[in-house]
Amino acid sequence: MKNTSKLALLALLAFTTFSCSSDSDKSGEEVIGGDTGKTKYIITATTGAQGIADYLLTTDDISTGSITTTGNGIEQDGSYRYYITAQNNFFSLLYGQGNPGAVTTYNLNTEGKLVKKSNFQAETVHVFAAINKDILTIKVPRSGAASIASMYKIDAEKSLIIGEAQQDTKKLAGNGERAFFTWATQVGDKVFMPYMSIKGDGLDNFGTVNPDSTWVAVYNYPELKLEKVIKDNRTSYLGAYYTNGLYQDENGDAYGFSSAAATSNAVVTSTKPSAVVKIKKGTTEFDKTYFFNVQEKSGGYKIASSSYISKGKVLLEMYGTPGTNKGAVKLAVVDVYTQSFTWVTNAPAVISFSTVNRYNIVSQDGNSAVVGINTPEGNWIYTINGSTGVATKGIKVEGGEITAIAKLKY
Template sequence: MKTNCKLALLAALAFTTFSCSSDSDKAGSETGGVDTGKTKYIITATTGATGIADYLLTTDDVATGSITTTGNGLEQDGTYRYYITAQNNFFSLLYGQGNPGAVTTYNLTTEGKLVKKSNFQAETVHVFAAVNKDILTIKVPRSGASIASMYKIDAEKSLITGEVQQDTKKLAGNGERAFYTWATQVGDKVYMPYMSIKGDGVDNFGTSNPDSTWVAVYNYPELKLEKVIKDNRTSYLGAYFTNGLFQDENGDAYGFSGAIATSNAVLTSTKPSAIVKIKKGTTDFDKTYFFNVQEKSGGYKISATNYISKGKFLLLMYGNAGKNNGVPKLAIADVYNQTFTWVTNAPATLTSVTSRYNITTEDGNSAIVGINTPEGNWIYSINGTTAVATRGMKVEGGQITAIAKLKY
């Protein structure tokens, strides 16, 4: 899980992926169960011990109190776990370092107890996203063979139901290869932003095309390539293991670029870190829209993004060493009004933040995130309108790696 891009590596190490279930997800249990209208939070935390994976902790409320990994929670098998929820099931994917890894499914009983539902082997993947009632996963090669494999997993049955392949060299069409950063359902299609990489085994993630943006558009469920959307006002969207494209309530899609493309581990992007837009019903970038976040932030770059609601996004921003000390900071971007606001009341020193695919509060106004610091680890609520962080539950005995929520 290494890249030659230092900023991308920081992002990959700092954030573990997870997501929340949608309102349309149906509650599950050992026996099928009924939806009681109740919910539980799932907090994953790692002790950092060699060979020990995250603990899964459950709680009714994350606004107050404390919780610990000591004598509590479910310990998972294997390290490097990544998370996603779909159809009210919580999926834990083992990153197998190139080898097949376990996909473990959990859900809640009608009493609210977290239980293991199933466990099966699947290829180690670099992209995983909820699409309709499936989880779409993609294994993307960085060297050697150029064929990417896309797998459809039935999120209700926890079964692989299909596979489609894509030649990434053919997709890139520029002598390099396409490396998908993520996949996002936009309407009835799947949009897959990608970066162009050399993939030569020496400078795998380097590129000779640092100042271009690409989004491959596929139909679903066939996963047939329909078009590649291109632009050259910023660099690629997202990053390794990092989503950079989100659809809002209006059906428009917004893309986030950190402008961190490299060649031989040297930053070569000359374009600014920025946000671009694809209007609903179109397959082209909106040339009238360009949100220069790097300029409005005073030189910081987008590292990770989480959608709150109503055009408000939580951003993790990285600075440049020597210019703004390289200190990571949280901010709120309003993509409708193109405003940028630093988050206040958050810890000054962030060890890591679970700012990818977080859950929002019931009213949709705030993001719920885990913030790890040298002084301790807490769950915070960050308001998308005021940009104020409010400290909640303390997590002891391990650093927070993910937060999710299920119905029961």
């Protein structure tokens, strides 16, 4: 099943230096990739060894064959790593347990070799998203007296912090609790930040007395000035701790995904269904005429995480036990335009962990999600068709569990 405790740890950001292997840039010089029209896939895999986070593996083809961490890839240090691509650069983020660290940027040189481009210092954060030509990161306090969330803008081309802003999360929530941003999404020329309302009392940090409400804070960009909060009460908060739950489609509309899994003292207290809501292009209100009850369409299952494919198609991880946020996950595809629900076929029967959410990519034809799936029998990259829901097994990853897949051009 999906390791929810692991996802809970995937929360803070810092970056560190690397111990390099055969794929590293031995000279230490910056090497800028060209534009040959070619692409390479980056697969990250963790061996579970103490002090070692992941290996960065590169390949031209993910449809067949195998790849291994043994004697291969760029070895990284640390415990947990998280990734984002922006402006054709690959950023490696280390879970720093609250401590600042080095932001490490990679790209491909003209030969298609993954090389280290730069390092710089950054705060540990909980949210990171590509906005315009930047990466927006947010450090969000969740307990104690501190209530100020710090937002940092990183120039994704130059790998430099170029600005910051702050938000009082207690003032933003305005209900005696505090706001905790689940993610950030560019919608038009603004940044939409869904948030949870949490107690933050140290004993039940992520518990809430407001389980059946939805909030999205709207900020202008690049100033990051709060404009308003969009509210609804037909489902619960969007996304989850360290989990994106809001996507803009090709038409400019935004769709939000709720697990309806808010808790109090570790007990689910949400009474509303797990569902999809909509914000029409150019508006800052929920569309009251739209409500996709995924829990009903699925036969009682709740959304665990989601990943937008294209043209209204979205890949979902569903909790395996109906009506709860527990159970070995199952995969499904939905069409938010027609409100159709399809269970994925040909996927592994037991999924230990998958890269659904931030860590997968869209296929070359734009109609499928390319996802890493770890199972008790082995770990593979799968391509899941957004129209049919059929999964196709691709390259096998040996010597480690898949944690992410990305793609760069050179």
